[in-house]
Amino acid sequence: MPAKDLETIVSLAKRRGFVFPAAEIYGGFANTYDYGPLGVELKRNIREAWWKSMVRDRDDVVGIDAALITNPRVWVASGHVSNFNDPLVDCKKCQMRWRLDHIEEGQYGEVKRNAAGDVTCPNDGGELTEPRQFNMMFKTQVGTVADEASIAYLPPETAQGIFPNFENVVASMRRKLPFGIAQSRVSFRNEITPGKFIFRTLEFEQMEMEYFCQPPADRNNPVEYLALHQEWINTRLAWYRDTIGIDASRLRIRDHEKAELSHYSAGTADVEYLFPWGWGELEGIAARTDFDLTAHGNASGHPLTYFDEDTKQHVVPWVIEPAAGLTRTLAVAMLEAYNEELDEKGETRVVLKFKPAIAPIKVAVLPLSKNEALRPAARRVYEMVRSTYMAQYDETQSIGRRYRRQDEIGTPLCITVDFQTVGEDGTPGDDAVTIRERDSQVQVRVPISGLLEALRDRLPGC
Numbered sequence: 001m002p003a004k005d006l007e008t009i010v011s012l013a014k015r016r017g018f019v020f021p022a023a024e025i026y027g028g029f030a031n032t033y034d035y036g037p038l039g040v041e042l043k044r045n046i047r048e049a050w051w052k053s054m055v056r057d058r059d060d061v062v063g064i065d066a067a068l069i070t071n072p073r074v075w076v077a078s079g080h081v082s083n084f085n086d087p088l089v090d091c092k093k094c095q096m097r098w099r100l101d102h103i104e105e106g107q108y109g110e111v112k113r114n115a116a117g118d119v120t121c122p123n124d125g126g127e128l129t130e131p132r133q134f135n136m137m138f139k140t141q142v143g144t145v146a147d148e149a150s151i152a153y154l155p156p157e158t159a160q161g162i163f164p165n166f167e168n169v170v171a172s173m174r175r176k177l178p179f180g181i182a183q184s185r186v187s188f189r190n191e192i193t194p195g196k197f198i199f200r201t202l203e204f205e206q207m208e209m210e211y212f213c214q215p216p217a218d219r220n221n222p223v224e225y226l227a228l229h230q231e232w233i234n235t236r237l238a239w240y241r242d243t244i245g246i247d248a249s250r251l252r253i254r255d256h257e258k259a260e261l262s263h264y265s266a267g268t269a270d271v272e273y274l275f276p277w278g279w280g281e282l283e284g285i286a287a288r289t290d291f292d293l294t295a296h297g298n299a300s301g302h303p304l305t306y307f308d309e310d311t312k313q314h315v316v317p318w319v320i321e322p323a324a325g326l327t328r329t330l331a332v333a334m335l336e337a338y339n340e341e342l343d344e345k346g347e348t349r350v351v352l353k354f355k356p357a358i359a360p361i362k363v364a365v366l367p368l369s370k371n372e373a374l375r376p377a378a379r380r381v382y383e384m385v386r387s388t389y390m391a392q393y394d395e396t397q398s399i400g401r402r403y404r405r406q407d408e409i410g411t412p413l414c415i416t417v418d419f420q421t422v423g424e425d426g427t428p429g430d431d432a433v434t435i436r437e438r439d440s441q442v443q444v445r446v447p448i449s450g451l452l453e454a455l456r457d458r459l460p461g462c
């Protein structure tokens with residue numbers, strides 16, 4: 001059962017230290033959020049899971065971390081300076097500003113039209129101005145003189161840090177086609193419309209990969225290229241289901257209509273999630289042909305080609321680009337993990353059923369009470385566990401409340417140290433602890449000597 005509405009997650013995220021509105025003490029800042037102690041762990045774990053599946057577990061993909069602020073000619077060649085525009089409209093009545101494409105997609109609820117059939121303001125049904133094209137890149141200035149020559153851009157995607165390094169990677173890593181270059185980092189877009197929490201923000205993180213392959217035998221009928229595109233669509237869909245733990249019924253693939261595609265594109269498919277407000281994009285998997293390498297080769301005067309040892313010819317590789325949103329996936333991981341159900345006492349508990357590999361805290365060590373007699377053993381267990389797993393130690397409040405707190409942040413396992421562990425009234429302790437599983441709430445007794453092994457069995461992929 002995922003969260004029924006976004007507000008539930010927004011409130012939990014703030015209350016439990018996942019995501020805070022940015023600069024809240026100054027009244028916040030539109031479409032901008034800060035990641036708290038648990039949010040930062042969750043984000044790292046999702047990125048790590050992506051990196052593992054895209055880079056570490058594969059022989060054909062390597063990573064890169066390109067500069068954020070780079071030569072502005074990169075953004076001219078990529079087409080962002082002239083084309084990375086959104087159509088903006090203003091309501092003549094309430095003066096609110098909107099993205100016309102988002103209104104038409106129904107992102108603000110039911111699409112309303114006037115008698116002439118034109119869409120109207122989602123807020124008050126007012127007439128809208130003609131759309132104006134608005135470039136979404138943030139400009140900045142490099143150097144001390146503010147003139148045209150000093151303009152640089154904050155990157156609106158990670159991909160354009162990859163293409164200019166194509167030749168460097170081929171040469172330094174001795175890559176043969178097909179191979180990929182992956183990158184995960186922050187991107188910036190001047191998003192002007194209300195963003196639905198971290199679904200759409202000014203500053204967000206992406207996980208992108210450019211997979212370079214041989215050009216197809218027939219560019220007008222690129223059968224082998226489209227088959228590779230389909231393979232990546234299947235791989236990426238499976239990642240959201242199996243690694244992030246999203247129920248298959250709330251995932252789908254949406255192929256872009258011809259009209260949505262750029263002139264160079266051989267196809268794009270989005271992985272979409274069923275958000276509380278409807279289907280929305282999680283990742284785009286684009287078949288970008290040889291557009292980017294050709295564009296950067298032409299603009300720089302430095303052709304970006306690959307020398308094919310078999311045919312003894314230089315070719316411009318074609319590329320498949322799976323482009324995912326890290327921070328958007330984090331929102332979905334929270335929505336999807338959210339459950340309300342009955343606890344051991346028949347009371348309602350909130351539990352985030354994260355897959356162990358992405359859970360921010362893997363293990364909580366909880367002495368049964370604050371009693372001094374329990375502390376040395378509990379601290380010893382905590383030190384042992386934290387050497388391997390992200391762990392928390394908590395001895396405040398009743399054990400029931402501490403279980404609830406760990407359930408609500410999605411900790412898969414709690415370990416309780418009690419008087420049976422340390423012994424009482426002359427009875428020797430058994431040097432064992434209780435492991436409580438978050439989802440089943442089942443408790444099992446395990447000797448401390450075998451604890452790490454028991455945790456390993458219960459924390460796959462951690």
Ligand code: GAP
Nearest residue numbers: 157159199200201204282283284323324325328
């Ligand atoms: N290089 C291709 C590219 O950037 P995109 O569809 O614009 O493609 C990829 O972005 C992913 O990045 C999206 O599917 C989404 O998950 C995420 N994303 C894009 N804009 C975002 C924003 N303003 N806030 C949060 N995530 C965003």
